[in-house]
Amino acid sequence: MALDKDKPKIKPPTTFKEQVKLFESRKLHIEDSDYAEKILQRVNYYRLSAYGLSFKDRLIKDEYVAGASFNKMVSLYEFDRRLRLLLLGALETIEIAFRTHISYELAHKLGPIGYRDKENFLNEKFHQDSLIELDSLISKSRKGELFVEHHFKKYDGVFPIWAAIEVTSFGFLSKFYRNLNEDLKKHIAKIYYNVPYLYMESWLQTLSNVRNVCAHYGRLYNKHLTFKPRLFKEDARQFSNRHIYAAIYLTERLLTKTEGIRFITDLDALISEYEEDIDFAHIGFPSNWKDLLEKLNKQKN
Template sequence: MTPVTILNNIKVTDPTTPLNNAYQGGPFSVSGESMTAQSYQISKPPATFEEQLQILKSRGLIVEDEDFAIRKLKKINYYRLSAYGLSLKRRGTYIPGTTFARIYNLYEFDRRFRYLILELAEQVEIAFRTHISYHIAHQYGAFGHLEAAHFDNVDYHQSFLYALTKEVQRSQEQFIRHHLDKYHGDIPIWVAVEVLSFGALSKLYSNMKLEDQTYIAKTNYRVPAVYLKSWLKCFAYVRNICAHYGRLYNRPLTSKPRLSREWKARGIPQDRIFAPICIAKQLIHDPQIWSDFLVRLEALFSAYHEDVELHRIGFPEDWEALLRKP
């Protein structure tokens, strides 16, 4: 079967799955019972912005400027903002002296921190797209990614083809339209990698033959394949948190990267964002990019040093030395 036939014979009939299978409307089942808008059991009525502020105050939060607080609650959802106060609570009430201003400062810190991490993820992602496409193209040809024989698991490869077909069909990129119109749907690997999600690419790498994984890992990153596989999965996860404006501060990561013995000996926690930052240092080989990141990171920490507890994001006391170590 030719590459064109393989790609064109994949018929996508299942509806696109929303992010994290999120509820999109219509009845759904809870404990086997179908629920509609009329049958919801409301445990408490919605609160106005003023009432939301009173709830925070009733839990011991100090609000020095109520007008400022109301303005922020009108722009930032209560549950998004209040999550930054979780580390400042004990048994449901805020630690004495905790202010609304500090919670907002933690939110602002995390927002700016997230952009720094997203830039790191971008550097890792774009480089990896190049490395995996270059290897597949030179080892197996322009359409090597379409042949199941080049991969470990046939079912995983079929899932990859479905993901690729969906992305090609919904893409509005000019280079995709160009290949569909001029080359009858032929999508070579160096084009395919530009429409696939980072998560899909990570899974594609994980399904490659061990010798191919090892070649990419050793040649481009000087690490064993088992480490690179874990790191790419983690970075895809972190990248998605950042892209959807998720919280990094005081958040345990569910995708934990494999750490070296040296990192483990230093007590670096696998489930905090400092671990992926250490990994980025291994994956980004441009010293200027890394130096610029550290300068901006230090400036951010300096600006919010009164509010941020670095251990909440996994940073040890000697974090600067670790990240500047050659």
């Protein structure tokens, strides 16, 4: 056991009032101390202060630049929170659609339980690991999902792909698709999304990760994407694949025309509400961001 002298020095906890004072000591303008304290009672100092990273003075450690304020930091926090909620709704639609597409095509081309045959996949070890994970998900869902219990009772726990797919996550779908044989991947990508399968592999990986960030209240503002998506050359000339706009663009691409119009409308309203506080470079939005999304939507059938 390490002696006390060997333990790293951890800062002592601070009260909400002390946290406000700490912001002030670092040159952050506090418009209303009581309001700031109430916000910090609801939003952890450590979480909220991350939205002020772009306000930090590069020359003076731990100090904020002139004009930085608590209210602006809160505004960015609220913008990010609402952007996550908007993306969650759209990504749910995409995930459910992809579940439908992959289960339908596998069922008709491989048979109801062909997904359990290693010959239909690229990597045998990865396929085996996927089946172990899937069986675990099915078992865990037995008590909460009536359709799962039904298959255990009536079919001795044998699950056709259209039933098994319903207990999976977006991340599982992304990895499962990546391991499918190339003919199947090409077919699904072409029939439903009209793109080469290499793009679908990349996009699913990016969007499943963004979905997890949103679901676990992670930060999108002023952060790079964990998985940078593959972009077509004409798109890569318009915007970077490092920031959240790239994921937003792909989200729009994978929505139907009607879903896409609603998504653009809601996003535009959100941006308009917070545009005075947003630094668009920190979310990767090009100046013509809306035009690009609308052009993309018009190209859909």
